[in-house]
Amino acid sequence: MGSWTRMAVLLVAVLATATLSTALINELEPGKDWPTRGSVKQPYNQTEALTVPTEAYTSTTELVEETPPNVKDELEEEITILARAAEAGNVKVDYSGAQLWKVSTEKNGVRVILGRLKRRNLISTWAGNQSYVDVLIKPNAMANVTRVFARENISYDIIIDDLQKRINEENPPLDVNEIELQDRRGHRMTWKQYHRLEDIHGFLDYLAKTYPKIVSVNTIGKSYEGKDLKILRISDGNPNNKAVFIDGGIHAREWISPATVTYFINQIAENFDEESDDMKQIDWYFLPVVNPDGYEYTHLVDRLWRKNRKPSFTGRQCFGTDLNRNFGYRWGGKGASNNPCSEIFRGSRSFSEPESRAVSEFIKTSVANFSAYLTYHSYGQYLLYPWGYDNAVPPDHKDLDVVGKSIAEAIERAGGSKYSVGSSSGLLYPASGGSDDWVKAQGVKYTFTIELSDTGRYGFILPTTKIEPVARESLAGLRVLASYVSKL
Structure with a gap:
């Protein structure tokens, strides 16, 4: 590597470190609930994507041994x-x-x-x-x-x-009665089926039109293929509210994740007046599908696709980056691969992907007082808190452990599922570049990755009969989180 290249890499590393130390930034004027349309930077073009070289890295602490970067096997x-x-x-x-x-x-x-x-x-x-x-x-x-x-x-x-x-x-087709119910309801979401992106986005728009006093929808960016990244907010407009950000569908094949997040949305929006004060005094931000390109690909081509769909541009025509290895806190470390063909490919640099970048820009520029971040995945039944990048924990890990165990107890009471609670790296294995680590580094107190049901009988291929039971017990856990957020 030449001296100019080494200097460029060093400069990128310094800038990345400076960015990582930045606290939660509120750049908008008070009272502005959403970042202004177009304020989120959109995808780099292909030329820009090739300008920053990446260093080879081989992890020896992954779940299983990763392919060495110089082996085209x-x-x-x-x-x-x-x-x-x-x-x-x-x-x-x-x-x-x-x-x-x-x-x-x-x-x-x-x-x-x-x-x-x-x-x-x-x-x-x-x-x-x-x-x-x-x-x-x-x-x-x-x-x-x-x-x-x-x-x-x-x-x-x-x-x-x-x-x-x-x-x-x-994912069997709906029966005639369910289809008729869809027509009467005005949207196609049922939680008796895994739905395509069009149904999910249509459902968000329906709620915004039906409950305009509490529900609003915004597009915070575009995926690589140009699909909207739609966020729905539920809020009573109280400026003193705290805020919670919830996302799903970072990994395309984990269908139970968007199904659970949309179930939350439906239950809170439809029953807002009957919710507890803890729930009503929070501004809820939901991004059901972080990875819309990959999610659609799992419906149309490969049910087990994990990453997004951006080509690697490296000469090896492999597609996709693992968005949950692409966030900018300790990016490129353990449990992430620099091999574009790997399922845990970290990307060419931190936030190289439009989807992860849009989420980070929204959280950094929003005036919302984010007190908690939940990202829903599958599977294994785990409640995981930072850090994921290495076998370490943040200073307030005892608080996170208490809240995590309270959520797990509520889930078990509601549906019987037993969730294990602990740090991502300690309970499972190190994985750098996760969204939860990055959000925690921005100063958000309660940050969890929740691995939904089951523990392996079905794995990623969870039957539709499990959607409502999983989502219902998860909502019980969400209400417990709200009680802790209200005390901050």
Whole structure:
């Protein structure tokens, strides 16, 4: 690397550090509830995206071993072929015969073996913690993986024996009565089905028209493909209100997340007068789908797509950045990859993606007094607080632990689901560049990542019959959060 390049990288790092130390910024005049339209910077063009070089980084503390950046292996080749085919003709990915295994990792060396299998493209990982990993096994890899597991005496259980069958059963069409109810109601949201982006955005607009005194909708930016990033606010207009920001759908395949967030919106807007004072004295900001391009892609092409849909522009035609590795606090550290073909690709630099940048600009420029930030994901049933970038906790971690456990208790009372509470890095594994870490670094007190149901029986392919139970118990937890926010 030449001296000028090294100097450029150093300058970027210094500027990034300066940005990270900035507290929550209120740049608008008092009384301005929303940032002015167009104030959020829009996507960099392709030329700008190529101007800042990135340093190679290989993490040894990820869930499983990541592909080294200088290895163009079968994984990259297959993803490249798949991406090109999908772009050319929207070829729907078929998972017939693929299985999900829950693999015990308590035996020494298991994670290393899983890393090798992953680099050979024999498995891919879904979720897990310090004692197990859920891995997806493709049909043509079944014999090889089974032989390796038998030779190494690795314990596992088959959780899903045919993934495509589960996908086919996941989101059945509505019956005639439900469709008629949609027509009478004026919107298509039902929480008996996973809905497309058009339905979700139409629902937000419907509420703004129906309850104009308390509900408003704004577009805070555009996705890479030009889709709106729509935020809905519920507020009684009291200037002394605190504020809570809630988002969902950062990871495209986690359909239960937008479903849960829209359920919150519906319940609070429709029943605002009956809500507790704690709930009514908060300005609620909801962004149900942070990653609209990826979300639509999971409906049309690949049900298990995770990232956004921005091309890498690196010569390897792999698509997408993991938006939850792209936020600017300790960006590029543990648990994030610099390989554009990886599912945890961090992006070319912090906030390189229009979606993450729009969220950060909105939070920084809003005059809302944000006291809490919740980002909903799936799966595993965890209530996670910072830090995620390394095995560390913020100074007020005891407060976060108390609130997290109170929320978990409310969820269990309401629906029976047991949630584990702890720091992201301590309870699961380090993952840098997360939205929760960045928001916490802006000075927002109660910051949580909530991994919704279940614990692995269905994984990302959660049946529609689970939507309302999961959302209902989660709302009970949200009301507990509101009681703590009101005391700040």
